Amino acid sequence: MTLQMEAARKSKNIKSRPIIIGFGPAGMFAALELIEYGIKPLIFERGKKIEERSIDVQRFIKQRELNPESNIQFGEGGAGSYSDGKLFSRKRNSEYANKVLDTFIKFGAPEEISYVSKPHLGTDVLCKIVKNMRNYIIERGGGIFYSSKMTDILTLEGKALGVVINGEKEYRSSTIYLALGHSARDTFEMIHRKGIAIEQNSISVGVRIEHPVETINLIRYGTKYKDFSGMGAANYSFTYTNRKMGRGVYTFCMCPGGEVINASSEDGRMVVNGMSYSSRASAFSNSAIVVTCHKNDYKSTDPLAGINFQKNIEEKAFNSAGGRWSVPGQNLVDFLSGRISGDLNKNSYKMGAVSVDMNEILPGFVCEMLLTAFNKWKEDYPLFVSRHAILLGAETRTSSPVIIKRNESYESINTANLYPIGEGSGYAGGIMSSAIDAIKAVGIKKSLSSIKKVILSYFKIA
Template sequence: MAEIINLSYPAYLLENVDNLEDWLQKKFPNQHIRPLKVSLDARKKPIKYNIRAEISREPLHPEINCIQAKEVNKDAIRVLIVGFGPAGMFAALKCLELGLKPVIIERGKNVKERRRDLAAITKHHEINPDSNYCFGEGGAGTYSDGKLYTRSGKQKDIHRIFSTLVNYGAPKEIIYQAHPHIGTNKLPGLVEKIREDIINKGGEVHFNTKFLGLELEDNKIVGINTSKGSFKSNTVILATGHSARDIYYHLYEKLIEISPKPFAVGFRIEHPQSFINERQYKGETNIGLPPAAYSLVANKGESGIFSFCMCPGGIIAPCATEPGEIVTNGWSPSKRNNPLANAGIVTQVSIEELEKLGYSGPLAALEFQKSIEKKAGDWANGSQAAPAQMANDFIKGKKSEHLKETSYIPGVYSADFNKLYPKAIAERLKFGLKTFEKKMPGFLRENPMLVGPETRTSAPVRIPRGKDLIHPGVKGLIPCGEGAGYAGGIASAAMDGERCANAAFHYLTENM
């Protein structure tokens, strides 16, 4: 009979271990063992790996807990899925498991063709509104580091998502790592495999096909209109991501209920990765430890200031989706071996604060977001160069005379973030930086550089849905994922995509 055991080993013992299961098996040669969770404990020396494992004298049953996409015929009931990011992708896989035919509508290009548009951003400062770091096969997730960490407590759902990713080529370690990560360099091949399987099983994927509007009869979905004509179905899973502003405008103009959603804004901060390693590992930096990360939080009144999407050994990326705007984000390759670490430092912006700033209505947060990105774009004179400022100069309220080297390839120019953001927001960000120096000594003494703006932390709009996940005003419309306000990252978006496919199945079953 299997039992659960907790193990602890000094980190240096696992320095050159490529296959943890094989290594553990050698430690327990007369039993069968499988790691369930592995976490790094750097609170005191020696730094250790804590391993929770399942062990038995009998062979362990193989873990089969992934979405089983099945082949469907051409006459299967169709479900339209708008957007081919993590939410749309997993909605499609779940539809196939349920015997439904997913028809995916994606405004952007496949991953191979998409690379040319990403290169055009960094080399020529050219933005393709339909193919960029946010739009295209795999969505923003394809080029957003591949972090899979989620605070969701639904362990079985998380395990199923991770097992499905492993089934399509992700490293098996993501199933048991405490902070799983795939890496931007490995994600394109993985999403290609998922797309190929969807098509081979009877689904459809239409790239370079822009959603133009819902087709309704008596407030019921009958199809959608696109740049390549009409697609018919009684159900639409709307999984377009948090940067598809035209979707929000379309719903608003059609008087379909949406609401503003609080979100967070700020900038990215860069430190040498060696400094982060030194601080987090207390000088113990050369014994097989991964590049260190951090998570910092501060509170000023009712508003939080926090680090966001921390990227060890990563780069800052240009993530604008329209010409004339500047947006930054971060990602890391799988080895996280670049010399600089970056993270978003952001503060919450409430609906009440937006109203005080003169923004109201369902699109209040979106319009504020746009105003910040456009101001930065105006300062850049049509380029994708980003505003930058030394952190201590930001606190002092002065423009920096000298800037540091940065991983942001399009380049940076000296600017004052005190003039980019309203005073109250800037003051909270300053408070956060000062607090983080107290929590992580050296955080400011290193005089790191700020690059921004960081404005796409989450959707600025929420598209409502009921307990059945159907929009309350449009039968057959299923708002899904991060763009609808129900997820935050790859894993939670994928889980929501699966839930929405289940909702589509139940809706169609009840209304056929």
């Protein structure tokens, strides 16, 4: 145990200090909000500091040695630290969205994110911001503990009383924020075992498509785009809906001038994602192309059935490419023609690609929807659906496969003192919405506490 952890355990005020589980966007913004109110939280992160986490990620890429607790999914900053760092919000100019953007600027983001139409940070900038946020929280009395996984929640008569860390140490609190990521499967399983209300969530699965950046620029800017300087790598966003099948296909987490990365967090299960640096200077652009899945696709009423659905796809992807973290790939034109590719297109994935049939990895309805969508998009964007494109798989972690049920006060519907927030809760997705979710949750809790104090004071006076 570190001296910091020992000091926290011995603190006379430890029971009054809120606990935050997870130090991704939701956990960080919950901590910052509490600090703003003069409250010093205890934060437990199962992964490592961003500096150490980056070393583990590079070791995985070079030596193919996956650390299940320190990877693209787990560690300080959350999964969003290795992404394009998009800061989109449906309510662009809302009070909460502006607060999140202002906070990012305060900790090192460029001011342009407050006025450009589609702000993004990139992995390099995000990592610097994460460090600055960490230092700020610690300087103001917050406690942050790494390699500290919550393995149990202490409950009694419908109330959460504290948590167990790494199967050993107990920490008591009357306020516990569950700021889990969407890949905390073992924690979801524990929550289910404890009888905390949790249910299935609809997800989307599919592939990552990659093109040369020049191809996407031609599609979006036209043939004369080189005559204009400063255009940068182009964005795109496509959707397709098949009402007869009751499903949609859409692009997700598009990374202009980015790279496809291995986002696996479990041995034997292959997952891909996209990432960009702030400059977006890569020779490739990629995006997830995913199909909406319904709960009845899981063929089970088990609250964790969506996790098993994901695992099945990920295991097929891992095994199809030889089981050494090479990525399964198929040129788009070959996928459309129903044949395995001879030579795969050049791509950005650093651990090697193996030619496969995506139909052997993905469920039949997913492949059917992808085929239909690509053929539709080909009518409008022939260069997009062309020999330049490659499909890499599998993309399965677009959102949380569960919903940890909560009420309007953000509190678990059957376990008092427990507040599920952020992407893992099933109520948010992405950096912005997770941060906003955390700010709202802390604000509501603080408001209710203030109201309670006023009421108690009134009765004491009376």
